[in-house]
Amino acid sequence: MPDPTAAMLVIGDEILSGRTRDSNMHHLAGELTRVGIDLQEVRVVPDRHERIRAAVTALSAGHDHLFTSGGIGPTHDDITADAVAEAMGASIGVRADARALLEAHYAKSDQVLNEARLRMARIPQGAELIDNPVSAAPGFTLGNVHVMAGVPAIFQAMVASVLPRLTGGTPVISRTLRVERPEGDVAGPLGETAAAYPDLSFGSYPFIRNGVFGTNLVVRGQDADRLAGGVAALARALPEAVEE
Amino acid sequence: MPDPTAAMLVIGDEILSGRTRDSNMHHLAGELTRVGIDLQEVRVVPDRHERIRAAVTALSAGHDHLFTSGGIGPTHDDITADAVAEAMGASIGVRADARALLEAHYAKSDQVLNEARLRMARIPQGAELIDNPVSAAPGFTLGNVHVMAGVPAIFQAMVASVLPRLTGGTPVISRTLRVERPEGDVAGPLGETAAAYPDLSFGSYPFIRNGVFGTNLVVRGQDADRLAGGVAALARALPEAVEE
Numbered sequence: 337m338p339d340p341t342a343a344m345l346v347i348g349d350e351i352l353s354g355r356t357r358d359s360n361m362h363h364l365a366g367e368l369t370r371v372g373i374d375l376q377e378v379r380v381v382p383d384r385h386e387r388i389r390a391a392v393t394a395l396s397a398g399h400d401h402l403f404t405s406g407g408i409g410p411t412h413d414d415i416t417a418d419a420v421a422e423a424m425g426a427s428i429g430v431r432a433d434a435r436a437l438l439e440a441h442y443a444k445s446d447q448v449l450n451e452a453r454l455r456m457a458r459i460p461q462g463a464e465l466i467d468n469p470v471s472a473a474p475g476f477t478l479g480n481v482h483v484m485a486g487v488p489a490i491f492q493a494m495v496a497s498v499l500p501r502l503t504g505g506t507p508v509i510s511r512t513l514r515v516e517r518p519e520g521d522v523a524g525p526l527g528e529t530a531a532a533y534p535d536l537s538f539g540s541y542p543f544i545r546n547g548v549f550g551t552n553l554v555v556r557g558q559d560a561d562r563l564a565g566g567v568a569a570l571a572r573a574l575p576e577a578v579e580e
Numbered sequence: 581m582p583d584p585t586a587a588m589l590v591i592g593d594e595i596l597s598g599r600t601r602d603s604n605m606h607h608l609a610g611e612l613t614r615v616g617i618d619l620q621e622v623r624v625v626p627d628r629h630e631r632i633r634a635a636v637t638a639l640s641a642g643h644d645h646l647f648t649s650g651g652i653g654p655t656h657d658d659i660t661a662d663a664v665a666e667a668m669g670a671s672i673g674v675r676a677d678a679r680a681l682l683e684a685h686y687a688k689s690d691q692v693l694n695e696a697r698l699r700m701a702r703i704p705q706g707a708e709l710i711d712n713p714v715s716a717a718p719g720f721t722l723g724n725v726h727v728m729a730g731v732p733a734i735f736q737a738m739v740a741s742v743l744p745r746l747t748g749g750t751p752v753i754s755r756t757l758r759v760e761r762p763e764g765d766v767a768g769p770l771g772e773t774a775a776a777y778p779d780l781s782f783g784s785y786p787f788i789r790n791g792v793f794g795t796n797l798v799v800r801g802q803d804a805d806r807l808a809g810g811v812a813a814l815a816r817a818l819p820e821a822v823e824e
Contacts, residue, residue, distance in 0.1 A: 349783055352619045353752070354610030355798060356785065357603075361624070366598030375596045377631070378624035380605070383783075387621070410764040411784040412771040452767030471762075471793070487786055508597070518715075520654040523696030527656040539593055539627075540655040541600065542731055549715070554599060 339374045339505030343395040346380040347388055347406040347416050348486055360405040360491045367495055372505030372558075373401065383407060388419035396423065396481050401502065403495075406486030408475065410452040416483060417458050417476070424479050426460035434459045434474055441472030467497045477501075510556040511567050512580040518542065518549035525573035526553060533566040535559075553577065583618045583749030587639040590624040591632055591650035591660050592730055604649040604735045611739055616749030617645065627651060632663035640667065640725050645746065647739075650730030652719065654696040660727060661702050661720070668723050670704035678703045678718055685716030711741045721745075754800040755811050757821040762786065762793035769817035770797060777810040779803075797821065 344364055350356040361378050368375045376399060381387040388407070396402040407416030421428035434457035442449045456473035459465065466475035466482065468490055475484040475494045484494040515522055519542040530538035536557040543550050553570060557563040571577055588608055594600040605622050612619045620643060625631040632651070640646040651660030665672035678701035679693075686693045700717035703709065710719035710726065712734055719728040719738045728738040759766055763786040774782035780801040787794050797814060801807040815821055 350785055352609055354606060354613050357606045362598060362601045365596055369598050376626060380622035382620060409786060410767040412774055413783060447762060447764065450764065450768065453764035489788060518691065520694065520697035523654040524694065530656055539657060541594055542653060544733060
């Protein structure tokens with residue numbers, strides 16, 4: 337059975353304007369690889385209802401899972417929940433279970449559950465809540481869409497609580513050979529080895545370090561023995577390569 | 581006249597697997613903001629011909645410019661040029677001008693222009709070359725698609741050589757007020773101020789620092805006087821806010 341597939345949607349003007357450097361994509365990519373879910377596409381869109389709705393519609397239809405990041409806070413530009421609800425054909429309003437979570441949280445602090453914060457209890461009907469151990473306001477799973485916060489600490493906590501619910505695949509394992517030669521020198525032997533092992537993936541990632549052009553060769557696969565065979569063949573073709 | 585719009589396409593399995601943390605998106609976003617080009621969407625896709633071709637077709641049609649990053653090196657997984665050529669209906673082959681650049685570069689080094697490296701001279705007919713001051717292999721502009729390398733140092737150099745060719749817009753300027761109160765406390769005054777200044781954009785970016793929940797409020801606009809008015813109104817509504 338092929339591995340489950342996933343897409344990610346990052347929502348926020350601040351990423352597209354260059355004000356904020358997104359880190360959630362890199363975090364999610366690593367976690368999905370670890371559990372054997374194949375991340376096939378990421379999109380970044382602004383805080384605009386129609387752009388979010390259209391992206392959710394397209395990406396949730398094309399993948400087993402869609403993970404979103406951002407736009408579920410208390411301010412006027414937090415519109416993700418409504419856009420996801422519309423894309424998935426669900427109704428949305430303040431839900432008692434989410435409201436209770438917020439009430440319990442604010443009762444313990446000197447903050448009040450005002451009208452703005454109550455916005456964070458707007459959850460689509462039929463969605464399952466995702467725990468937020470940092471600031472209480474929950475994310476949610478609606479159909480195959482997992483809606484999470486943009487603040488990295490909260491995003492990471494939500495990913496940690498969602499992933500164990502999902503059926504993973506066979507984790508992809510990888511091994512890296514590093515060679516201090518430019519990519520153009522290794523492309524020939526690399527391509528020949530890749531052609532001989534069509535069930536493995538051979539990636540070539542050039543780098544420049546201390547003025548030296550080098551290449552990291554990453555071999556990926558799901559079977560450790562087969563991977564070992566591909567790595568050994570590549571090492572024979574490029575004797576100066578060293579395993580990272 | 582509205583500002584020119586842009587999209588970006590990041591190409592590479594290594595980003596989607598979590599092996600590599602992309603930095604080109606953040607760099608391009610900041611540079612486009614500086615010259616008044618509105619980055620409206622970013623997509624990340626794997627090294628697969630059909631995924632690249634489909635994304636180029638969609639994003640180049642929907643925006644004034646499309647910038648791509650990655651997949652133009654000498655190895656078997658470098659397939660961006662061919663996918664872009666197909667998407668744009670152009671033929672592609674080794675071009676004399678690109679080959680001459682590579683010949684001149686390798687003549688100065690102890691490296692040879694082998695078959696793998698010659699792949700980097702495959703440039704669509706009608707495309708304009710983009711200079712690569714780091715390792716010679718050029719990028720190219722075909723129609724409204726600007727194809728650049730994934731290695732950050734080369735990507736940045738290519739962006740620097742492409743942007744002066746393009747017609748920019750009115751740069752968006754921004755000012756940031758920082759308040760050491762959680763987003764839920766400032767959402768009300770923020771939303772009211774935003775409603776009063778519909779020509780400005782008011783963004784709210786929560787942070788957690790040393791255990792304190794705070795919010796950065798970013799006001800953006802194209803007219804400095806109008807922006808000053810919006811910032812002053814926000815500061816009156818939130819007297820404890822300080823300008824960053």
